[in-house]
Amino acid sequence: MSHDHSLNPETMPQDPEKATLEGKNKFMGLWFFLGGEAVLFASLFGTYLALRNSTADGPASDEIFGLGLVFVMTMLLLTSSLTSVYAMYHMKNNDYSKMVLWLGITALLGVGFLACEIYEFAHYITEYGFTFRSSAFGSAFYTLVGFHGGHVLFGLCWVISLLIRNAKRGLNLYNAPKFNTFSLYWHFIDVIWVFIFTVVYLMGKVG
Amino acid sequence: MPENTSTNSTVKAYQKKKNKDEMKKQLIAFASMIAFTLIAFGIVATESVDKMFLIPIIVIMAVVQVGFQFYYFMHMKDKGHAMPATLIYGGVWAALLTLGGLGLITWW
Amino acid sequence: MSVTATQKRSVGAVLWDYLTTIDHKKIAHLYLIGGGFFFILGGLEAVIIRIQLIKPENDFISAGFYNEMITMHGTTMIFLAAMPILLGLMNAIMPLQIGARDVSFPFLNSLGFWLFMFGGLLLNCSWFLGGAPDAGWTSYASLAIDSPGHGVDFYVAGLQIAGAGTLMGGINFLATIVNMRAPGMTYMRMPLFAWATFITSVLILFAFPALTVNLFLLMFDRMFGSAFFDVALGGNTIIWQHLFWIFGHPEVYILILPLFGLFSDVFSTFSKKRLFGYTAMVFATMLIAFLGFMVWAHHMFTVGLGPVANSIFAIATMAIAVPTGIKIFNWLATMWGGSITINSAMLWALGFIPSFTIGGMTGVMLGSAVADYQYHDTYFVIAHFHYVIVGGTVFGIFCGLHYWWPVMFGRILHEGMGKLTFWTFFIGFHMTFFIQHFLGLMGMPRRYWVFLEDQGLDLGNLISTIGAFFMSFAVIVFIINIFYTAAKGERPSPDPYDGRTLEWATASSPPPHYNFAQLPLTRGLDPLWIEKMEGNGKMTPAEPLGDIHMPNGSILPFLMSLGFFIAGFGFIYQVDHSAWYLALYGGMAFALGCMVVRSFKDDHGHHIPKEELEREAD
Numbered sequence: 001m002s003h004d005h006s007l008n009p010e011t012m013p014q015d016p017e018k019a020t021l022e023g024k025n026k027f028m029g030l031w032f033f034l035g036g037e038a039v040l041f042a043s044l045f046g047t048y049l050a051l052r053n054s055t056a057d058g059p060a061s062d063e064i065f066g067l068g069l070v071f072v073m074t075m076l077l078l079t080s081s082l083t084s085v086y087a088m089y090h091m092k093n094n095d096y097s098k099m100v101l102w103l104g105i106t107a108l109l110g111v112g113f114l115a116c117e118i119y120e121f122a123h124y125i126t127e128y129g130f131t132f133r134s135s136a137f138g139s140a141f142y143t144l145v146g147f148h149g150g151h152v153l154f155g156l157c158w159v160i161s162l163l164i165r166n167a168k169r170g171l172n173l174y175n176a177p178k179f180n181t182f183s184l185y186w187h188f189i190d191v192i193w194v195f196i197f198t199v200v201y202l203m204g205k206v207g
Numbered sequence: 208m209p210e211n212t213s214t215n216s217t218v219k220a221y222q223k224k225k226n227k228d229e230m231k232k233q234l235i236a237f238a239s240m241i242a243f244t245l246i247a248f249g250i251v252a253t254e255s256v257d258k259m260f261l262i263p264i265i266v267i268m269a270v271v272q273v274g275f276q277f278y279y280f281m282h283m284k285d286k287g288h289a290m291p292a293t294l295i296y297g298g299v300w301a302a303l304l305t306l307g308g309l310g311l312i313t314w315w
Numbered sequence: 316m317s318v319t320a321t322q323k324r325s326v327g328a329v330l331w332d333y334l335t336t337i338d339h340k341k342i343a344h345l346y347l348i349g350g351g352f353f354f355i356l357g358g359l360e361a362v363i364i365r366i367q368l369i370k371p372e373n374d375f376i377s378a379g380f381y382n383e384m385i386t387m388h389g390t391t392m393i394f395l396a397a398m399p400i401l402l403g404l405m406n407a408i409m410p411l412q413i414g415a416r417d418v419s420f421p422f423l424n425s426l427g428f429w430l431f432m433f434g435g436l437l438l439n440c441s442w443f444l445g446g447a448p449d450a451g452w453t454s455y456a457s458l459a460i461d462s463p464g465h466g467v468d469f470y471v472a473g474l475q476i477a478g479a480g481t482l483m484g485g486i487n488f489l490a491t492i493v494n495m496r497a498p499g500m501t502y503m504r505m506p507l508f509a510w511a512t513f514i515t516s517v518l519i520l521f522a523f524p525a526l527t528v529n530l531f532l533l534m535f536d537r538m539f540g541s542a543f544f545d546v547a548l549g550g551n552t553i554i555w556q557h558l559f560w561i562f563g564h565p566e567v568y569i570l571i572l573p574l575f576g577l578f579s580d581v582f583s584t585f586s587k588k589r590l591f592g593y594t595a596m597v598f599a600t601m602l603i604a605f606l607g608f609m610v611w612a613h614h615m616f617t618v619g620l621g622p623v624a625n626s627i628f629a630i631a632t633m634a635i636a637v638p639t640g641i642k643i644f645n646w647l648a649t650m651w652g653g654s655i656t657i658n659s660a661m662l663w664a665l666g667f668i669p670s671f672t673i674g675g676m677t678g679v680m681l682g683s684a685v686a687d688y689q690y691h692d693t694y695f696v697i698a699h700f701h702y703v704i705v706g707g708t709v710f711g712i713f714c715g716l717h718y719w720w721p722v723m724f725g726r727i728l729h730e731g732m733g734k735l736t737f738w739t740f741f742i743g744f745h746m747t748f749f750i751q752h753f754l755g756l757m758g759m760p761r762r763y764w765v766f767l768e769d770q771g772l773d774l775g776n777l778i779s780t781i782g783a784f785f786m787s788f789a790v791i792v793f794i795i796n797i798f799y800t801a802a803k804g805e806r807p808s809p810d811p812y813d814g815r816t817l818e819w820a821t822a823s824s825p826p827p828h829y830n831f832a833q834l835p836l837t838r839g840l841d842p843l844w845i846e847k848m849e850g851n852g853k854m855t856p857a858e859p860l861g862d863i864h865m866p867n868g869s870i871l872p873f874l875m876s877l878g879f880f881i882a883g884f885g886f887i888y889q890v891d892h893s894a895w896y897l898a899l900y901g902g903m904a905f906a907l908g909c910m911v912v913r914s915f916k917d918d919h920g921h922h923i924p925k926e927e928l929e930r931e932a933d
Contacts, residue, residue, distance in 0.1 A: 025419040025490050025495075028290060031290070035294040035298030035520055035521070036520045036523070039302050039522075043305050043528035046558075047528070050310070050312045050313050051551065075244075078240060089230050092226050136550040139536075139542045190276060194276070198266060202251045207258075294520070309557055311612075
């Protein structure tokens with residue numbers, strides 16, 4: 001079909017993710033979505049800031065937060081951001097197998113991050129009895145960090161289904177925009193985490 | 208025809224080199240992000256800075272780090288990003304207003 | 316007309332067509348039907364409220380039922396009537412105005428509609444399942460967390476689903492305007508309605524996430540035992556108010572800005588003049604949107620934010636009067652010296668100016684923080700926001716429906732009935748709401764079930780209720796007009812009003828589903844008018860006739876929304892019995908499954924071959 005051919009040209013254009021109108025639309029649409037996400041997380045951060053000292057005689061932030069695990073989680077997520085940059089680098093060079101490799105590493109780092117987060121939450125609940133219901137601070141903490149974790153989980157499902165779907169197809173102008181939008185979304189998750197470790201954990205530690 | 212392919216391949220080589228240079232910048236951005244993170248965790252862990260200065264310092268470092276993320280990793284510095292940048296800054300503005308509003312409850 | 320378009324089709328085929336459609340014009344029909352249905356429902360609720368208040372100490376309905384009525388009237392009118400009808404108008408017209416064949420994300424467009432529809436239905440299911448929400452349309456947390464039964468849970472779940480749909484619509488319109496403008500259609504050549512759509516979408520994008528979060532917080536508190544608003548555990552109910560109004564104030568601009576754009580187009584068309592001060596109009600719209608984000612706390616003057624915060628928000632509020640004033644004067648100047656045609660669309664536009672200006676002036680009065688302590692929660696507030704929302708948004712919707720009916724449905728609404736609708740509605744509207752300013756100033760509080768005799772409130776309330784009957788009559792006439800037009804209406808040419816912009820430059824009325832066989836070349840503001848003035852009469856094509864690429868329809872948006880609808884019931888009822896988790900997880904899994912199907916099935920769309928386009932042109 002002529003149409004499929006147009007999606008598999010002899011030489012890939014310079015920016016395969018923006019070569020088609022559909023690609024341009026996806027690119028713009030995802031950026032705009034991230035603008036909205038900024039407000040979504042701002043509302044959660046604002047709620048957290050308003051309630052961070054409302055511990056209702058339960059555990060307070062400086063008593064329970066440990067910096068070690070958070071540091072590991074931060075490194076995992078920051079590195080996964082770099083690996084997805086590498087994946088996009090190989091996409092622009094039309095090197096499909098390397099792109100898949102780097103996206104795979106990104107996904108693994110994301111899984112590692114999520115595992116640490118689940119361990120962290122379980123630790124707070126069993127060790128300190130600090131739950132979603134114990135105080136307004138607890139509700140705000142689990143909601144903010146949990147929303148971020150949910151975004152990570154969604155990103156993981158996204159990239160894994162992209163990798164499965166395109167395992168045998170190679171790069172073309174139909175799936176390049178999809179990989180690219182995922183990578184933008186993943187960077188944004190990292191952006192949110194930078195504010196979470198700063199505002200929630202570091203500021204929580206100093207009280 | 209051979210001429211054509213050769214020009215094509217030189218363009219490709221040029222493009223490859225450009226992508227490579229770009230990648231170097233990305234690595235520098237990544238290194239500085241890691242550095243900022245280490246400093247932030249470091250000064251909190253060692254309690255070496257007075258609390259009054261500590262919070263502004265770590266918040267500023269987070270903002271700078273996020274700037275790297277947006278401008279380098281997400282390519283907002285490149286051409287064709289005027290609209291995304293406008294909408295992101297719009298979102299940041301609305302976000303700041305939201306934070307200000309909810310901050311009113313506790314700080315005013 | 317082509318033969319295929321006039322062939323009779325079975326009801327089932329039409330239904331399937333609409334369930335699976337991703338054509339922006341058909342989605343617009345769906346939005347208008349859905350929004351129209353909820354508009355009638357909200358209108359009935361309003362009439363019941365007014366009947367209850369027709370005389371002192373009336374017992375037409377019970378106090379609890381009255382609370383449900385006021386809550387559902389507000390919620391329905393804002394979220395389920397006004398917004399969807401506006402999204403419908405934007406869907407129908409904006410892509411045509413910028414010369415596009417469809418929107419950027421046709422699939423999301425359809426998903427957005429079905430989410431709205433199922434969200435609205437979920438909310439209204441509450442009537443039959445133990446009572447509707449009764450904490451007011453603002454659902455302040457201090458009231459809402461203690462509201463018994465499941466009413467407020469339906470509010471939370473229904474609005475969450477409908478709100479997600481609206482957000483998708485906003486992102487879709489933004490991407491469409493940025494990426495899909497026809498050759499030559501620069502930003503500063505876009506008709507004002509397209510501009511207004513763009514700016515409204517920005518507001519949707521930045522305002523709705525705050526509502527999403529707020530609804531989540533309330534949902535967690537009511538259904539999962541968290542403590543955001545539980546003061547005993549350190550919660551703070553003012554958070555709800557802030558987040559609600561951070562969303563809620565931009566929301567009122569979402570409701571009015573599209574109509575500002577529409578009125579600009581209408582005044583310009585029926586005055587046969589270029590819009591006066593086009594650039595000023597564009598920037599005034601932006602300024603209104605910008606300021607609109609910084610004034611939310613004027614809904615909270617009496618909360619006790621302190622004099623400094625109150626003063627800042629009072630000044631910001633009054634500042635909005637400036638760009639709005641620019642607009643009013645520009646509309647008047649557009650008509651000045653023009654060759655004015657007065658038909659039903661123009662009547663609504665003319666009626667809008669004084670009505671909305673009154674609402675704007677009472678807005679400045681309310682914006683004064685000190686005076687607001689007196690007005691707060693009285694009928695003065697009710698009168699104010701009905702003057703802007705009915706006098707602005709509803710007048711605008713009627714104006715837009717009369718103006719664009721030929722583009723949307725290929726018929727012209729009956730003029731006589733149109734004028735009757737306008738005059739009865741206009742008179743009824745002022746009767747109902749003008750008197751309420753004085754009721755408010757005399758101290759009648761809003762949301763009260765009854766008022767007492769001989770407090771000077773009897774006559775005013777009676778007049779107000781009679782006005783409501785006039786408005787009901789007008790709406791009934793309009794509905795009759797729709798059916799009459801569908802059966803016997805006149806079939807217009809594609810350009811019945813001597814239009815100026817691209818929605819009048821299509822090959823037929825209604826336009827073919829690909830909108831333009833060849834994308835038009837825009838050579839300036841009011842592109843069609845330019846061509847008419849230069850004697851061409853029609854647009855110059857910007858491309859040779861070729862195959863057109865169009866997206867394929869899909870049932871998945873409907874199914875996904877159905878999944879979320881079922882999950883909504885699961886969320887609401889899992890507090891009663893854990894078996895409902897089945898509905899929660901089942902619905903979610905079904906919706907996610909549909910998403911996976913969507914992303915695993917390649918959909919490259921289809922091509923309309925050149926030969927078919929040539930055949931249809933004959």
